[in-house]
Amino acid sequence: MRGIRVMGSGAQRDPRETLDVVIGAVAFFAFAFLVITVVAEVTGQDALGWALTLLAFVVLLALLVAGRRRMTRTLAVRRTDAARAADDLPLDMLGSPDGGRGAVRR
Amino acid sequence: MSAIAGPAAATAEGRALRLERTGTANKVGKRRRRNQSIRTAISAIVIVVWCVAPFYWMIVTSFRDVGFTFDTTPWFTHFTWDNYVTALSTNLGNHLGRALLNSLIIGAVTTVICLLFGIFAAYALARLDFRFKGIVMGVILGASMFPGVALLTPLFQLFTSWGWIGTYQALILPDISFALPLTVYTLTSFFREMPWDLEEAARIDGCTPAQAFRKIILPLAAPAVFTTAILAFIASWNEYLIASQLTTDATQTVTVAIAGFTGSQPHQEPYTAVMAAGVVVTIPLVILVLIFQRRIVAGLTAGGVKG
Secondary structure, three states, rough: OOOOOOOOOOOOOOHHHHHHHHHHEEEEEHHHHHHHHHHHHHHOOHHHHHHHHHHHHHHHHHHHHHHHHHHHHHHHHHHHHHHHHHHHHHHHHHHOOOOOOOOOOO | OOOHHHHHHHHHHHHHHHHOOOOOOOHHHHHHHHHHHHHHHHHHHHHHHHHHHHHHHHHHOOOEEEHHHOOOOOOOOOOOHHHHHEEEEOOOOHHHHHHHHHHHHHHHHHHHHHHHHHHHHHHHHHEOOOHHHHHHHHHHHHHHHHHHHHHHHHHHHHHHHHOOOOOHHHHHEEEEHHHHHHHHHHHHHHHHHOOOOHHHHHHHHHOOOOHHHHHHHHEEEEEHHHHHHHHHHHHHHHHHHHHHHOOOHOOOOHHHHHOOOOOOOOOOOOOOHHHHHHHHHHHHHHHHHOHHHHHHEEEEHHHOOOO
């Protein structure tokens, strides 16, 4: 579990943050409509309209969460590729400890 | 002769051509810049007229004799101060002075509380990395988009059962819930662009996190804080819907007081007196904005450019 930590001055923003904001807003409205639907149902009022609105929000929320998962996977693949590309670089390009004479090789 | 003069003439010709091209380019550039300036000036004039025209009309009507309320002359005619006397008089049951004081108290308390919570929340959202940060911001955004009219009946029932109807807190609490998301969002976007190296330097120099925040971050954030304070105050000052239902005569705000205005003539809508009251109500906001003008401009432009 990720704890609370102070971000560094050069830290980049998580690209998923914008999607998270949208998910949060939709989730808020979904929760509001859930409460309204339950209250309408319990008090014997017509709850069909509220329930359908809730359904629309839940579907939208599910789509957004699926989109976020796909984004997470894409980012993970991109990170792995970048790390692999960095590993494949010749050592003299990275500044090898022997000054590029080739004594230290991986 | 021609063999010797040929290259020299060609060089001179080329230079002349180059100069001509540069001159033409300069002329085109100047013309383009001038056209751009004219377009900008026209746009600015249109925007200013669009924004100022209703206020100008309000002032003109507020100084017009009640018998000429519907006169459409666009400048001052049939000048009188009577409308201001009517608006500020308590003989007709109007309590504009008291309403002004109520609005001032409610707006000031709302602004202070919003800033107190908003600054810390925005700092945390901009500076700290924690799980569900984006979702927290989304919920704040959702709360700010929630229609106020949907809260009216539940709030009325709740405050009636608490005995809060006609009290200041009955207006302050809903006003905070409307202004706080605005405060948090504005300050978060500002804090995101803040040079955090300064805070880190203060920490290296021996400041505690609280001292770095108080002595380095807060002074740097002052323009944004002032801008946000003004926006929160205006939001609270202009609130009508909740105030119209949850106040009594003693705690009426200006928007409610003006809506219930009575004029000097029976069976007549007191439009001119309402306009006069509108001018009186706008003056505190104008004064506030003028006092903090420099800081507000700095705050509005801050956070708009990266780097």
